[in-house]
């Protein structure tokens with residue numbers, strides 16, 4: 039039996055459920071249930087907050103998970119990426135107020151930057167020799183400059199309209215992300231075999247869409 043953790047409700051949820059169904063796996067899901075069992079594959083599906091998924095997979099509470107690479111890498115830990123899934127593509131970007139003079143990373147030196155991704159941003163800046171004060175906030179990062187909390191932000195962008203709507207300009211891409219299948223590092227041989235079957239089906243689903 040494999041336990042797969044997916045996001046309960048959010049941007050990843052629908053595509054994750056669709057992918058599992060397109061793999062030919064049948065299950066009943068309802069919005070109030072926190073887990074469900076597949077009827078034609080030895081799979082149990084757990085519905086969790088996305089931020090909790092890498093930790094549950096690392097600890098073996100779940101064997102597999104579907105999360106954004108941004109969440110996986112920010113979490114650190116030992117959960118392994120085993121398959122890129124091609125949906126929920128986005129980028130983690132630095133942005134400054136539209137009117138700010140920005141010519142390059144050196145302009146961020148000693149600024150206050152608000153983000154929910156201190157690890158990803160911290161290593162990006164450190165690798166480039168930029169020192170800045172990072173302020174970790176968990177949501178509504180885009181309003182930080184307009185309320186005087188930060189000089190710049192680093193957050194997830196997809197269309198760019200949230201930045202635009204908050205008077206911000208995207209200046210650097212820190213990380214590119216998509217949804218990935220992750221696995222705990224200590225699967226049993228039988229679980230590893232089931233994972234291979236699942237990956238084979240996922241790859242076939244993606245090929246069929248191309």
Ligand code: PRT
Nearest residue numbers: 048049050087088089106126128194195196197198199200
């Ligand atoms: O409740 P839970 O903790 O499970 O969910 P969540 O609110 O933390 O995550 P959710 O559902 O918003 O996002 C889940 C994953 O989707 C993220 O970790 C990313 O991998 C991916 N993803 C793809 C995005 C976006 N696109 C996205 N646009 N995650 C967030 N956004 C937000 C972003 O934070 C910003 O506020 O959308 C806004 C920007 O969008 P644009 O289109 O205006 O640029």
Ligand code: ZN
Nearest residue numbers: 087088089090
């Ligand atoms: Zn989350």
